[in-house]
Amino acid sequence: MLRYTIKRLLWMIPIVLGVSLIVFTILYFMPGDPVTMIAGASATDTEREALRASLGLDKSYLGQLGTFLGDTFLHFDLGNSYITKLDVAAELIYRLPRTLLLTVMCTVLSLVIGVPIGITAATHQNGFVDHLVMFGALLGVSIPSFWLSLLLVLLFSVKLDWLPAMGIGSIRHYILPAIAGSLGGIAMQARQTRSSMLEIIRSDFITTARAKGVKENMVIYKHALRNALIPIVTLTGTQFGVMLGGTMILETIFGIPGVGTYIITNGIGGRDLPIIRGGAVFLAIAFSFCMLLVDLVYAAVDPRIKAQFVTRRAKK
Amino acid sequence: MENPKSFFEINDLVVEYYADGEVVHAVNGVSLRLRPGQSLGLVGETGAGKTTIAKSVLRILPDRGARICSGGIKLNGTDLLSLSEHDMRKIRGNDIAMIFQDPMTALNPVQRVGDQIAEVVKIHSECSSLEAEEKAKEMLEMVGIPADRYKEYPHQFSGGMKQRVVIAIALACNPHLLLADEPTTALDVTIQAQVLDMIEDLKRKYNTAMIMITHDLGIVATVCDEVAIIYAGEIVEYGTKEEIFEHPSHPYTVGLFDAIPNMNEDEEWLHPIEGMPPDPTNLPAGCAFGPRCPRATAECREKKIGLNRTEDGHVCRCIHINKTAQGGEV
Numbered sequence: 058m059l060r061y062t063i064k065r066l067l068w069m070i071p072i073v074l075g076v077s078l079i080v081f082t083i084l085y086f087m088p089g090d091p092v093t094m095i096a097g098a099s100a101t102d103t104e105r106e107a108l109r110a111s112l113g114l115d116k117s118y119l120g121q122l123g124t125f126l127g128d129t130f131l132h133f134d135l136g137n138s139y140i141t142k143l144d145v146a147a148e149l150i151y152r153l154p155r156t157l158l159l160t161v162m163c164t165v166l167s168l169v170i171g172v173p174i175g176i177t178a179a180t181h182q183n184g185f186v187d188h189l190v191m192f193g194a195l196l197g198v199s200i201p202s203f204w205l206s207l208l209l210v211l212l213f214s215v216k217l218d219w220l221p222a223m224g225i226g227s228i229r230h231y232i233l234p235a236i237a238g239s240l241g242g243i244a245m246q247a248r249q250t251r252s253s254m255l256e257i258i259r260s261d262f263i264t265t266a267r268a269k270g271v272k273e274n275m276v277i278y279k280h281a282l283r284n285a286l287i288p289i290v291t292l293t294g295t296q297f298g299v300m301l302g303g304t305m306i307l308e309t310i311f312g313i314p315g316v317g318t319y320i321i322t323n324g325i326g327g328r329d330l331p332i333i334r335g336g337a338v339f340l341a342i343a344f345s346f347c348m349l350l351v352d353l354v355y356a357a358v359d360p361r362i363k364a365q366f367v368t369r370r371a372k373k
Numbered sequence: 374m375e376n377p378k379s380f381f382e383i384n385d386l387v388v389e390y391y392a393d394g395e396v397v398h399a400v401n402g403v404s405l406r407l408r409p410g411q412s413l414g415l416v417g418e419t420g421a422g423k424t425t426i427a428k429s430v431l432r433i434l435p436d437r438g439a440r441i442c443s444g445g446i447k448l449n450g451t452d453l454l455s456l457s458e459h460d461m462r463k464i465r466g467n468d469i470a471m472i473f474q475d476p477m478t479a480l481n482p483v484q485r486v487g488d489q490i491a492e493v494v495k496i497h498s499e500c501s502s503l504e505a506e507e508k509a510k511e512m513l514e515m516v517g518i519p520a521d522r523y524k525e526y527p528h529q530f531s532g533g534m535k536q537r538v539v540i541a542i543a544l545a546c547n548p549h550l551l552l553a554d555e556p557t558t559a560l561d562v563t564i565q566a567q568v569l570d571m572i573e574d575l576k577r578k579y580n581t582a583m584i585m586i587t588h589d590l591g592i593v594a595t596v597c598d599e600v601a602i603i604y605a606g607e608i609v610e611y612g613t614k615e616e617i618f619e620h621p622s623h624p625y626t627v628g629l630f631d632a633i634p635n636m637n638e639d640e641e642w643l644h645p646i647e648g649m650p651p652d653p654t655n656l657p658a659g660c661a662f663g664p665r666c667p668r669a670t671a672e673c674r675e676k677k678i679g680l681n682r683t684e685d686g687h688v689c690r691c692i693h694i695n696k697t698a699q700g701g702e703v
Contacts, residue, residue, distance in 0.1 A: 182437065261478035267433045268473075269493040269542065270465035273458075283483050359483050360526040 058356065061366045065352065069345040074130070076341035077334070081125055084330055085118055094328045095139050112139060125334065135335030140327050145335035149316060155225055156315035159307065160300040162235035164293060167242030172289060174243070175250025180277060182255060190247060197244025206237040206310045223312035234311045238304060242296050249292050253285040260284070286358045294351030298344040302336070379406040381550055381582060386444035388425050388434070388606075395654045399425045401606040402444070409549065410580040414593035414614070416629070417603030418650060423586040424474070426603075427552040430584075431465050448550070467497040470543035471552040472572075475559045476535035480527040486538045487513065487523030490545055497546045512541040516571060533564035537571070544575050551576065551583040557592065569595060590629060594618065602626050605651050605661035611680070612687020622689040624666045660690070668693045 092109045093100075100108075109115045113124055128134040135145040178190035213233060214222035221230050257263065258281055266280045267273075305317035316336070324332030356363035388400035400422040407413055415423045428434045429441050432453065446453040448468060453461065473479040481489060490509035495502065510520035516537040527535055536556060543551060553572065557565040573596055576583055585597055593600055593614065600617040602610040602625065610623040621627045628646035648665035657663055659674040666673065672692060680688040 261473060261475060262481045264428075264433055265473060265479045265539070265542070266481065268431050268465055268471045270462045270467060270496050271492065272462065280481055280484075284481070361482060361528045364526075364528065 058353075058363070058366065061356075062349070062353065065349045069342065069349075072345055073338060073341045074126070077126060077129060077338055078122070080334055080337040081122055082118075084333060085121065089328060091139060091328050091330055129334075129338060135338065136331035138323070138332055139329050140323075145331050148319060148332075149335060149339050152314055152316050152319050155313050156301060156304055156308070156317060159231055159234055159238065159304055159313065159315065160297060162231055163239040163242055163300055163304075164297050166235060166239035167246045167296065168289075168293060170239075171243040171246025172250045175247040176254055176277060176282065178247065178251040179254035179258060187251075190251070194244040194247045197240050198248075200240060202237050202241060203306045203310060205240055206234070206307060209233045209237055210310075223310070225313050230311070230313075234304075234307045234313065237310075238300070238307050245292060245296070246289065249288050250285065253288045254281060257281045257285045283358060287355060287362075290351055290354050290358065294347045294354075298340075298347035301343045301347075302340040378408045380409050380449050381407040382445075382447050383426070383430070384445040384447070386426065386429060386446065387442040388422070388429050389440055389442055391438050391440070397653045398656055399439075399606050399653060400429065401656070403603070403606070403608055405584075405601060405608075405611075407550065407582045407584070409582055410576075411599065412576070412583045412585060412597045414597035414600045415584055415586045415603055416588060416590065416593055416600060418588055420650060420653065421603040422606035423603055424554050425606075427471060427554050427584065427586055430550075430552060431469060431471055432461055433465070433471075463497070466493045466542075466548075467546045468548055469550045469552065470546065470548040472536075472539055472543045472554060472556045474555040476532055476539050477559065479539050480535055482527050484526070485524050486527060486530065487525075490538065490541050493542055493545050508545065509541075512545050513538075515544075515575070516541045533560055533568065536560060536564075536568055540568070540572060540575070544579070544581070547579050548581060551581050552586070553583055554586045555588070556585075558587075558589075572596070590633065602629070605653065605656060607661060607690060608680070609662065609690040610687065611689075612683075612685075616683075616685050616687040620683065620685050620687075622683045622687075622694045623662075623691050624668050624693075625662050626689075628665075660692075 092105050092112070092114060096105050096108050106115070113121060116124070125136075128136060133146070135149070137144055138148070174190055174194075178187045181187045210222045210233060213220045220232055222233075224230050254277075258277075260281075263276060263281055266276045271280065302317060302320065304313075304315060305321045307313070308315040308318045309322070316339070320332060320336030320340075323329055324336055352366075356366055383403060383405040386400055386403045390397035390399055403422070403426055405413065415426065417423050425434065425439075430446055430453065432441075434441070441454060444454070448464065453464065456464070480486065487506065487509045490512050491502070491505040494500065494508045495505040498505075500508070506523070510523055513520050513523060518534060518537055518541075522529075527538070530538065536559075540556070551572075556572065557568050560568060569592065572583070575581070583596075585592065587593060597614050599613050600611070601608045602617070602623065604625050610617060610621070610626045617626065618630075621630050625646070631644045632646060634640055634643055646665060651657055651661055651664065657674070659672075659676055660666065660669070660678045663669045663673045668691075670693075678690050678692055680690050681692065681694060683689050683694050
């Protein structure tokens with residue numbers, strides 16, 4: 058298993074390299090001149106050319122690419138923001154804990170609420186509870202998080218004054234964003250759990266467990282759930298990865314200076330190329346780690362998958 | 374045919390399935406009796422209701438869409454159908470155990486095989502996890518698997534070995550009754566013989582009664598004392614193995630025996646029973662076998678046929694046996 062993990066970690070190098078190359082190329086050929094954006098309309102041609110040279114933007118495509126890849130992978134330097142001049146890597150690391158906290162809270166909520174709901178729906182298939190859950194899940198997936206956020210703020214901050222509307226002062230500040238951000242996740246987990254449980258519940262080995270005299274809730278939670286976990290783990294990993302880079306809406310509404318606002322507002326909004334590129338590299342690494350973790354959890358959950366990892370290694 | 378020595382009996386069991394607004398008449402009034410240590414073969418084609426009978430005994434039919442409509446199932450005088458779910462759980466795996474048809478899917482793929490055996494021991498006896506593990510290892514050895522494979526998973530076992538594990542689970546608590554649902558159908562012939570021998574040995578050792586569900590008359594001949602032939606959810610012929618094999622009386626049973634190719638003759642064609650089993654949502658009015666029966670007459674289509682006693686004493690659901698003296702209904 059250790060060798061498999063190391064192999065997967067090494068695999069991340071070409072993946073991140075590829076992502077960097079693609080992002081850099083797209084940004085390079087994107088219309089619009091960052092120098093004009095930074096210098097402003099009133100700047101003279103000489104000022105602009107000086108700025109262009111100081112940012113290294115006067116070099117050819119290959120020259121710029123070489124500098125970028127060299128800095129990124131040899132010096133682990135994602136460059137400085139064109140606008141604020143701050144170090145992108147440091148800024149990302151500084152903002153990461155808040156986004157991470159929000160992501161973890163949302164993921165935990167989705168799992169802790171979504172999975173039991175999905176199980177209940179599956180064990181009451183076609184009953185009232187099931188229909189209720191499926192309707193609720195549809196609603197949960199459809200409600201946009203920005204709208205829900207505003208409603209939550211209106212109710213809990215403005216009307217009831219229970220929780221702060223924005224800011225990052227304490228863990229209480231994260232409660233509303235976590236609720237708003239996890240509703241969709243809860244709904245998706247419930248649907249995923251329901252469908253994968255329904256498949257497993259009909260398996261022969263579940264009948265075997267019942268025929269052994271195993272208690273019904275043990276049949277469900279011990280025998281069925283572990284077998285139904287694989288798609289749940291996949292969904293969790295994907296959601297986690299996506300949220301790491303995509304809590305921009307929540308971060309903006311609740312005034313959390315996190316990774317999402319940095320990449321999207323500062324980076325894309327300000328056409329600040331180093332931030333966009335650095336953000337892409339960061340997300341590629343973060344997502345690769347998530348997927349590696351997902352695969353390791355697969356192996357822990359299902360011995361057949363673990364055996365595959367080992368045989369694949371043996372063949373090499 | 375009240376049998377005072379019987380410890381297990383099924384009386385007039387009726388089971389229905391509901392699907393898409395239709396009622397599937399899976400089991401239509403089946404009665405069986407078993408003495409301790411006795412083996413009964415339940416023979417019939419796919420869909421005849423054999424597995425449904427076994428699952429009804431353990432009450433593990435699917436919650437939704439299946440219902441035991443009437444009848445009684447008694448074990449040592451206790452009516453299993455009226456037990457609470459809690460009491461029924463104490464019977465499952467302990468007094469009555471089941472061996473399933475397909476060993477490939479009958480074991481939990483993410484649990485160690487040893488733990489799957491130990492689980493049933495732990496549920497039904499007041500013992501520690503360690504003792505349950507010891508017992509599970511003992512069971513593994515007994516079915517011919519080295520105890521050091523306790524920690525392996527089902528995917529590391531061959532089909533025959535998986536079926537041995539399933540058998541070990543079934544026998545771990547020394548059940549009084551073993552329900553074997555086509556235990557060898559999914560196995561190749563050499564493994565079949567081994568598994569059957571093993572079931573026989575263990576059965577004799579613990580004096581376990583068995584209901585062997587199969588469509589293979591060869592297996593019946595090897596392991597069973599009595600035979601019940603099932604057709605469309607009804608017993609059409611019921612007697613000792615000798616009676617049935619020597620004097621098959623029901624046209625369906627006769628058809629089954631005729632369908633076995635005779636190895637001593639150079640036969641070019643097999644002899645199937647013409648026609649198809651009846652649609653269980655829409656059974657014929659009279660004899661269920663009537664539409665396929667070479668002997669059917671107008672009388673067969675009029676009313677349900679009862680079980681009649683044949684000359685040698687076993688029973689048969691046909692009015693065309695002993696044409697002269699019709700046996701009394703049983």
